[in-house]
Amino acid sequence: MPEGNEIHRWAARHTAAFAGKKVRVDAPTSSRFEDADRLDNKLLLNVRAVGKHLGYNFGKDRILHVHLGMYGDFTEGTGELAPEKGALRIRLWNAAAVKLGTQPGESKRHAWYSNDDGTGHIAPEKVAWVELRGPTDCSIWTEAKWATLLERLGPDPLNGDKPLRFVEKITKRKTPVGALMMDQTVAAGIGNIYRAELLFRARLSPFAAGSTVPATTLAAIWKDAIPLMKAGMVDRRIVTTKPKDRPTKKTGAPLKEEAHYVYRRHGKPCLLCGTTILTKIMAGRNLFWCPSCQAAENAKD
DNA sequence: GCCTTATGCTCAC
DNA sequence: TGAGCCTAAGGCT
Numbered sequence: 001m002p003e004g005n006e007i008h009r010w011a012a013r014h015t016a017a018f019a020g021k022k023v024r025v026d027a028p029t030s031s032r033f034e035d036a037d038r039l040d041n042k043l044l045l046n047v048r049a050v051g052k053h054l055g056y057n058f059g060k061d062r063i064l065h066v067h068l069g070m071y072g073d074f075t076e077g078t079g080e081l082a083p084e085k086g087a088l089r090i091r092l093w094n095a096a097a098v099k100l101g102t103q104p105g106e107s108k109r110h111a112w113y114s115n116d117d118g119t120g121h122i123a124p125e126k127v128a129w130v131e132l133r134g135p136t137d138c139s140i141w142t143e144a145k146w147a148t149l150l151e152r153l154g155p156d157p158l159n160g161d162k163p164l165r166f167v168e169k170i171t172k173r174k175t176p177v178g179a180l181m182m183d184q185t186v187a188a189g190i191g192n193i194y195r196a197e198l199l200f201r202a203r204l205s206p207f208a209a210g211s212t213v214p215a216t217t218l219a220a221i222w223k224d225a226i227p228l229m230k231a232g233m234v235d236r237r238i239v240t241t242k243p244k245d246r247p248t249k250k251t252g253a254p255l256k257e258e259a260h261y262v263y264r265r266h267g268k269p270c271l272l273c274g275t276t277i278l279t280k281i282m283a284g285r286n287l288f289w290c291p292s293c294q295a296a297e298n299a300k301d
Numbered sequence: 302g303c304c305t306t307a308t309g310c311t312c313a314c
Numbered sequence: 315t316g317a318g319c320c321t322a323a324g325g326c327t
Contacts, residue, residue, distance in 0.1 A: 072309090
């Protein structure tokens with residue numbers, strides 16, 4: 001269940017593991033991915049990421065497009081290939097690093113990040129195989145189709161894009177800013193956690209019409225998003241609270257219950273003012289906000 | 302075990 | 315606006 005931070009993280013790891021190498025690709029015949037043969041044993045040139053989309057570039061107008069959707073995820077490992085356990089699993093592996101025909105390896109989901117101390121972490125260049133399950137899309141795209149995607153998506157904080165288009169797209173609309181933040185044509189890669197947390201950190205009401213939000217506030221949100229999302233790439237964990245705002249004042253990796261200001265904290269007191277955090281569906285997803293810190297009147301013209 | 306929920310998105314109405 | 319996609323985890327009983 002990824003936002004842009006995880007997608008870019010996978011792109012970086014899979015680049016380190018597979019780019020410039022001959023990659024084996026397979027998928028069960030029962031899966032929806034029929035084209036594994038077109039990529040199997042081909043040289044992977046590079047891996048792209050934009051917003052929540054991944055593109056594995058095999059050259060010759062063959063880009064394996066992966067979108068994880070709500071449920072998709074990767075498992076990764078070293079050495080022996082994990083056994084297939086379901087119909088929809090698609091596997092990529094380094095032709096040179098993985099020996100087949102040995103005892104099946106054990107697929108330990110997320111073994112490399114199971115503890116905050118990094119126990120079990122696999123250095124990206126040591127990854128020999130990845131297994132993909134449950135993606136919304138896994139299909140071979142042409143460069144033209146990828147270009148269409150880039151045209152549609154808004155700027156991506158993790159791709160060095162400037163905030164100008166983000167600011168313009170929001171200030172032109174009367175739609176609540178909390179809904180616009182989820183729109184991938186406004187900003188690519190921001191999802192439900194970052195929406196809630198970025199708005200809180202800016203003390204901005206999610207209900208403020210886009211046109212009423214000062215450009216300086218939006219530019220500040222963009223500037224805030226970049227390091228926050230980069231941090232989420234490192235440890236695959238979204239942390240948005242500042243140590244001084246945590247009840248324990250703990251620095252470094254925070255407790256689970258003090259990693260966010262508002263996301264999934266409805267019914268609990270605001271970490272800053274004690275007001276009860278509220279929730280409501282906006283843009284089809286559960287929005288969380290502090291009605292006091294993010295009062296509508298905070299949004300100035 | 303069962304039920305709910307989830308960092309996403311598309312399509313039909 | 316709601317259903318559907320599809321998978322796993324967590325909180326219950």
